Amino acid sequence: MEKKATRYGYSEALIEMGAVNKNIVALDADLSRSTSSELFKNKFPERFFNIGVAEQNLLGVAAGLSLMGKIPFASTYSVFASGRAWEQLRTTICYSNLNVKIGGSHGGVLTGPDGASHQALEEFALTRVLPNLTVLVPCDFLEAKKATLAAAEIKGPVYIRLGREPLPILTTRETPFIPGQGLLMKEGKDITIIACGSLVFESLQAAVLLEKENINARVINIHTLKPLDEKIIIAAARETGAIITAEEHEIYGGLGSAVSEVVVKNYPAPVEMVGLEDTFGTSGSPEELMRFFHLKDTDIVIAVKKVLARKG
Amino acid sequence: MDIAQLKVQAKKIRRDIIKMLGEAGSGHPGGSLSATDLMTGLFFNTLRHRPKEPHWPGRDRFVLSKGHCAPVLYACLAESGYFPLAQLLTLRQLGSCLQGHPSCQDVSGVEVSTGSLGMGLSVAVGLALGAKLDQKDVRVFCLVGDGELQEGQIWEATMSASHYRLDNLCCIVDNNDLQIDGRVKEVMNIYPLADKFKAFGWQAIEIEGHDLKQILAAYAAAARSKEKPTVIIARTVKGKGVSFMEDQEDWHGKAPNKELTAKALKELE
Numbered sequence: 001m002e003k004k005a006t007r008y009g010y011s012e013a014l015i016e017m018g019a020v021n022k023n024i025v026a027l028d029a030d031l032s033r034s035t036s037s038e039l040f041k042n043k044f045p046e047r048f049f050n051i052g053v054a055e056q057n058l059l060g061v062a063a064g065l066s067l068m069g070k071i072p073f074a075s076t077y078s079v080f081a082s083g084r085a086w087e088q089l090r091t092t093i094c095y096s097n098l099n100v101k102i103g104g105s106h107g108g109v110l111t112g113p114d115g116a117s118h119q120a121l122e123e124f125a126l127t128r129v130l131p132n133l134t135v136l137v138p139c140d141f142l143e144a145k146k147a148t149l150a151a152a153e154i155k156g157p158v159y160i161r162l163g164r165e166p167l168p169i170l171t172t173r174e175t176p177f178i179p180g181q182g183l184l185m186k187e188g189k190d191i192t193i194i195a196c197g198s199l200v201f202e203s204l205q206a207a208v209l210l211e212k213e214n215i216n217a218r219v220i221n222i223h224t225l226k227p228l229d230e231k232i233i234i235a236a237a238r239e240t241g242a243i244i245t246a247e248e249h250e251i252y253g254g255l256g257s258a259v260s261e262v263v264v265k266n267y268p269a270p271v272e273m274v275g276l277e278d279t280f281g282t283s284g285s286p287e288e289l290m291r292f293f294h295l296k297d298t299d300i301v302i303a304v305k306k307v308l309a310r311k312g
Numbered sequence: 313m314d315i316a317q318l319k320v321q322a323k324k325i326r327r328d329i330i331k332m333l334g335e336a337g338s339g340h341p342g343g344s345l346s347a348t349d350l351m352t353g354l355f356f357n358t359l360r361h362r363p364k365e366p367h368w369p370g371r372d373r374f375v376l377s378k379g380h381c382a383p384v385l386y387a388c389l390a391e392s393g394y395f396p397l398a399q400l401l402t403l404r405q406l407g408s409c410l411q412g413h414p415s416c417q418d419v420s421g422v423e424v425s426t427g428s429l430g431m432g433l434s435v436a437v438g439l440a441l442g443a444k445l446d447q448k449d450v451r452v453f454c455l456v457g458d459g460e461l462q463e464g465q466i467w468e469a470t471m472s473a474s475h476y477r478l479d480n481l482c483c484i485v486d487n488n489d490l491q492i493d494g495r496v497k498e499v500m501n502i503y504p505l506a507d508k509f510k511a512f513g514w515q516a517i518e519i520e521g522h523d524l525k526q527i528l529a530a531y532a533a534a535a536r537s538k539e540k541p542t543v544i545i546a547r548t549v550k551g552k553g554v555s556f557m558e559d560q561e562d563w564h565g566k567a568p569n570k571e572l573t574a575k576a577l578k579e580l581e
């Protein structure tokens with residue numbers, strides 16, 4: 001399977017939009033090479049603004065640009081975009097409901113050897129509590145590109161979680177991307193695995209392993225964490241009776257929490273969560289870290305068996 | 313408006329502030345009153361805006377970074393005709409569009425929501441940058457408190473404004489020398505101010521912040537700046553115009569009771 005990092009989907013979309021819409025502008029905070037916003041800068045230098053190592057100002061300046069009718073895409077590492085500048089995101093951007101788009105790159109443990117300080121594991125929790133904000137978590141390069149294109153169409157603030165590491169391209173150019181609508185990746189009746197980002201691939205792999213044991217798993221890709229597709233989750237609870245959530249993120253406050261909230265309110269069913277549990281990341285190679293933190297397909301299989309035992 | 317008219321207008325604004333706060337029972341009189349002359353000069357002389365057409369694209373932009381001084385902004389907006397004066401008396405009440413700190417989703421004339429200190433100047437930088445990008449003749453003004461200058465984001469914004477040569481940007485510092493816990497110098501020294509801004513590549517103008525002639529001259533000088541953003545450091549008196557509030561730190565964030573409201577209004581006749 002071809003692999004490419006989601007951050008390149010972001011910049012490719014920016015360049016495509018930049019060519020036809022002069023209101024598309026990009027900003028970065030001295031990480032344009034890493035986030036790949038540099039590729040936009042190379043094409044449209046007059047519409048790119050480096051704000052320097054100043055993430056709070058990054059979001060504030062983007063806010064001002066949006067108020068002048070621009071569609072600013074501000075990128076930096078997601079730890080800084082969602083953490084360092086959280087209150088700017090909250091009060092300046094979301095409370096004002098401004099048309100600012102944020103590309104948070106290097107989310108999750110796949111960031112690798114840089115270690116805990118640079119691995120955003122809290123950004124879902126930090127962003128999904130903010131009114132007016134749309135939170136997108138693409139699972140591959142193509143979906144990241146579509147998410148970025150969609151972000152420009154949404155009126156209001158959008159946060160896009162991007163990653164450093166190349167991920168298998170699971171979707172096709174034709175796969176629809178409708179913000180707020182979960183994507184059925186595989187039909188199944190015994191259990192539903194609800195995943196986002198890099199864990200969508202692991203979940204599909206897990207489903208293949210489960211078929212060998214005669215367990216028929218449904219796989220749903222929640223590329224929009226907020227607003228969350230409650231319908232698809234409730235249907236999964238009702239039709240398959242058990243749910244696994246899978247995310248490259250802290251389960252508390254993350255996808256695990258988000259899905260559980262919907263399930264307990266609407267159609268209580270057992271849920272098990274695959275993700276990081278009240279911990280920081282650590283240095284290591286991306287692949288090592290996926291194993292170390294139990295984020296692999298085999299870990300999902302173990303969780304499925306656990307939840308099936310509870311299904312009764 | 314000329315200077316004589318502006319003086320009358322400023323007094324009206326001060327009365328509005330006292331009335332609103334008296335009615336609301338809470339809020340921030342000190343910094344609202346210290347900024348009144350600066351705001352009056354801006355809204356009734358310098359700013360190009362159309363109160364009946366608040367979204368007019370050619371308008372100059374104003375950002376109240378020190379959002380706790382919402383009363384002076386609301387009074388200026390109402391007195392300019394953005395909304396009825398009677399609405400001022402709903403300040404801080406449930407269901408009112410006049411939130412304790414300005415909300416742009418609720419009030420026309422408020423460009424961006426503020427209230428958390430240190431954030432407004434960055435937005436002003438973005439506005440000025442956007443105007444430059446489209447070669448629009450739009451000026452951007454931002455009012456900040458002197459205590460607020462202790463926020464790191466202010467200096468991030470300051471650095472970026474000169475980096476992008478935003479000569480259409482004017483930052484006004486309400487230098488009343490007080491913040492919540494006391495004298496600015498004692499809480500956390502910010503001085504020397506003009507030198508700091510100059511070192512960050514700005515033009516700095518120091519004025520008496522209750523002298524309307526100096527205020528208008530400073531706004532005009534800012535307009536003539538080439539390549540550099542301008543900071544106007546306005547020496548002011550917190551609580552200006554109400555004797556018992558003047559230069560008193562405890563009038564930063566409390567409203568006058570009925571009796572003191574009447575007393576203040578009498579002084580402002």
Ligand SMILES: Cc1ncc(C[n+]2csc(CCOP(=O)(O)OP(=O)(O)O)c2C)c(N)n1
Nearest residue numbers: 343380427428429457458459460490491492
């Ligand atoms: C980020 C942030 N921290 C703290 C406060 C609480 N606060 C409100 S006003 C104020 C003091 C501001 O002093 P100054 O900027 O000098 O304002 P002024 O004297 O003009 O009222 C503080 C600390 C706040 N609103 N925002």
Ligand SMILES: [Mg+2]
Nearest residue numbers: 458459490491
């Ligand atoms: Mg002060």
